[in-house]
Amino acid sequence: MPVSPRDLLATRPAPATATAAAGEKPPLLELVNLWKRFGDGPSQVTAVSNVNLKIRDGEFVTLVGPSGCGKSTLFNVVGGLLPGDDDGSILMHGRPMADGALLGKVSFMPQRDLLFAWRNVIDNAILGLEVEGVPRAKARARALEMLPDFGLKGFAKHYPHQLSGGMRQRVALMRTFLFERDMILLDEPFGALDALTRAMMQRWLLDIWSRYKRTVLFITHDIDEAIFLGDRVVVMTARPGTIKCDEVIDLPRPRDPEIVTSPEFIAIKRRLLDAIEEEARKSFMPESGGA
Known part of the structure; x- marks a missing residue:
């Protein structure tokens, strides 16, 4: 069933602000109207646009979206591997991070074990x-x-x-x-594993996360994995990537493998798949005026 604009607005996070309300602890990480572009002139490519995202201390947030939507670009900006202040700002613990200041403030693991x-x-x-x-x-x-x-x-x-x-x-x-480090970035760490090993690693990672109390931003293409692991699943649009919807995963922890067959899990999966498939179709459409 397609996701209506009203549904998307209901799950979209409020625009991030640079200051927390009085007495409120600021998010561990906050992206405020963030843009990232590559190149100059006519060949310039906008990878991500107007991204607003808050991740609070101790959260496990999973990030999904169609191929080429800018997930890895966002990952590299947050990891400090790319400058991220083309427009907008990045804050950690409420403090603005200038170019290069994020490097070393988070720990991250790319797709390969290296x-x-x-x-x-x-x-x-x-x-x-x-x-x-x-x-x-x-x-x-x-x-x-x-x-x-x-x-x-x-x-x-x-x-x-x-x-x-x-x-x-x-x-x-x-x-x-x-x-x-306070935040750990994981870019599809289980993508190359067989299905059985991957499922075991997911359960093991949740156990490690609960013991070590770290904040995690986890990129994946696997919707089941995103829901099973996450406190929230953030869906990005087709390029230029921005936040399409941000769904709280209100499923009990600790999570048993059987939860993936529950009506609640399946309903969440249907909503997220509809959102992602809508964006995937856009990514295959020719641009206006094109062939």
Whole structure:
């Protein structure tokens, strides 16, 4: 069933503001009327436009949208890998972030695990801490304490080629969690895994998230994954990407695998699929005046 404009307005977040109400704790991250463009002149491409988004401390927010909508661009802007103040602003804890100021303030994991073949599990996991200047012995001690939580007890001296795909992802995630930042960005970390391993990793990630109390922004193309993991699912429009709708996932935690067959889950999935499919169709339409 198509999503009506009234439905979209009901789920769209109120425009973000640069100041919190009196006595209200500001969001951990706030994007205010954010634009990102590439190139100049006639060849300029607008990747994201007028994005307003608030993520509060401890939330697990999933981001979905049609291919090419700007999800990864937004990810790289929030991660500090791209300047993000073409127009608009980015705030953390209510404080504006200038160009380059976000780099190192969040930890992130791209789609590939990016483990170094010549480093064992522990040495791969502590890479971020080493770059930050943490003494090697202290970094290793912290990593060894976390091995059981990440299902890697007994594998400290194993190398990437000796690990399964799921284990490699857990090493990469441990590296991300060890680099202690308030926010973690995850860009389709389970996309390359088989369905069974992916489902197990989703449940495991929720358990880790509940233990370590980090704020997560998670990009995915999988609607079931977005709903199962998220406190909220944010849907982006076709390029230039902006926020189409922002749905609160009012499902109980902890979440069992069986929840994906519940009427509530299916109803949420239907609404989100309608929203995404509408945008996907737009992305295939020729531009006005085109062939």
